[in-house]
Amino acid sequence: MSMWESALKDTVQAIEPLDAGKVEEASVHLDQLTKPPGSLGRMEDVAKQLAGIRREIKPDLGRKAVIVMAGDHGVCEEGVSAFPAEVTPQMVMNFLNGGAAVNVLSRQTGTDVICVDIGVNAELSHPSLHSRKVRFGTANMAKGPAMSREEAAEAVMVGVRLVEELAGQGYGLLATGEMGIGNTTPSSAILAVLGGKDAALAAGRGTGIDDKRLLHKQAVIARAIEVNRPDPADPLDVLAKVGGLEIAGLVGVILGAARRRIPVVVDGFISSAAALVASRLSPLSASYMIASHLSQEQGHAMLLEEIGLTPMLHMDMRLGEGTGAVLALPLIEAAVRIMKEMASFADAGVSGASTPANG
Structure with a gap:
């Protein structure tokens, strides 16, 4: 095996799975924001993926x-x-x-x-x-x-x-x-x-x-x-x-x-x-x-x-x-901003999806 192929093998072995706990934490956070669950579609998927990648739900991508x-x-x-x-x-x-x-x-x-x-x-x-x-x-x-x-x-x-x-x-x-x-x-x-x-x-x-x-x-x-x-x-x-x-x-x-x-x-x-x-x-x-x-x-x-x-x-x-x-x-940066800046139901005083007032 060449030096380059050995270095490539080391790179592959160093890759880890996404942080599943942070993905779940991001999902919970998204469902508390002032919107119907899942209503931002793919943007929510990206937000959860970014949380798993960066190991934080409100990452700074730099x-x-x-x-x-x-x-x-x-x-x-x-x-x-x-x-x-x-x-x-x-x-x-x-x-x-x-x-x-x-x-x-x-x-x-x-x-x-x-x-x-x-x-x-x-x-x-x-x-x-x-x-x-x-x-x-x-x-x-x-x-x-x-x-x-x-x-x-x-x-x-x-x-x-x-x-x-x-x-x-x-x-x-x-x-x-x-x-x-x-x-x-x-x-x-x-x-x-x-x-x-x-x-x-x-x-x-x-x-x-x-x-x-x-x-x-x-x-x-x-x-x-x-x-x-x-x-x-x-x-x-x-x-x-x-x-x-x-x-x-x-x-x-x-x-x-x-x-x-x-x-x-x-x-x-x-x-x-x-x-x-x-x-x-x-x-x-x-x-x-x-x-x-x-x-x-x-x-x-x-x-x-x-x-x-x-x-x-x-x-x-x-x-x-x-x-x-x-x-x-x-669009990817927008997903991060949603996580960082959007108000939750509790913060905004808005009734959530589980309350009778929401119908």
């Missing part, structure tokens, strides 16, 4: 950030995307210069954008860039493994260690984002292998490819699975053979967040592929995830079902970058 992992994919040479691979480094610079959709939404929601080069196939330099490059893009998974097992474990640990840094800086609410032209292809392959789905069901249109290219993409995914024969019982093997560097980095972000008892808001299709791998490495980690939205990408609902997550928003989005996750952050 600073919030979206972590945008960026990496390139050798499978792009198969023509699976409507955009050329050169767009990946160009978009990374756009993130760093504040011009992308995730930057706009993050400014609106008071969220910091943490952009990470974990595997872009270009030399990048910028004062705000977190340079954590494991390799210059993956290999073509249609011809062999996307990366070695050691590289996959190293990329996961990049995410874990980044969360450690951010936790030390007062970040208590994290969102996942990504950039990598062609990355719906490995994400679809991960769904096909770990979810036991046919490539035709797992693969969608990604950046907006036509019917002919979609059929080709599905064939490429099926070929990659046939060539590599990833083991569904070994999530790291799947990640190495048909995954991506930015996907692996997000696996680490999710596992690192779970280890540090930090809620992690999962974005769309690619982020959810990472979440599925994380949940297979550590089933306990799923309890720390909040699904932000349902993407238009056809495999996203299947991914969320595999993990056992229910999306908060239905916005017909399919951009990635962490945009859907950032949009959900104010």
Whole structure:
């Protein structure tokens, strides 16, 4: 076992269940507030989940950030995307210069954008860039493994260690984002292998490819699975053979967040592929995830079902970058405010549901 895989094993073993007592305490508190029981719907579920994660019913989540992992994919040479691979480094610079959709939404929601080069196939330099490059893009998974097992474990640990840094800086609410032209292809392959789905069901249109290219993409995914024969019982093997560097980095972000008892808001299709791998490495980690939205990408609902997550928003989005996750952050903060600021029946002098006056 490599040093990186050993570190990953230690991370997984350090993840603990949610505090069930605090979940129950939060539930009791919610039912004492001036509203019919359960009337705030999913917001109440999130409030209880946060209590279990943070071990307090009125947690202070601190600073919030979206972590945008960026990496390139050798499978792009198969023509699976409507955009050329050169767009990946160009978009990374756009993130760093504040011009992308995730930057706009993050400014609106008071969220910091943490952009990470974990595997872009270009030399990048910028004062705000977190340079954590494991390799210059993956290999073509249609011809062999996307990366070695050691590289996959190293990329996961990049995410874990980044969360450690951010936790030390007062970040208590994290969102996942990504950039990598062609990355719906490995994400679809991960769904096909770990979810036991046919490539035709797992693969969608990604950046907006036509019917002919979609059929080709599905064939490429099926070929990659046939060539590599990833083991569904070994999530790291799947990640190495048909995954991506930015996907692996997000696996680490999710596992690192779970280890540090930090809620992690999962974005769309690619982020959810990472979440599925994380949940297979550590089933306990799923309890720390909040699904932000349902993407238009056809495999996203299947991914969320595999993990056992229910999306908060239905916005017909399919951009990635962490945009859907950032949009959900104010709702999560709202759940905390309800717990902290809403009056109870006793405080407000309002008759509760069990009294005759309430009917």
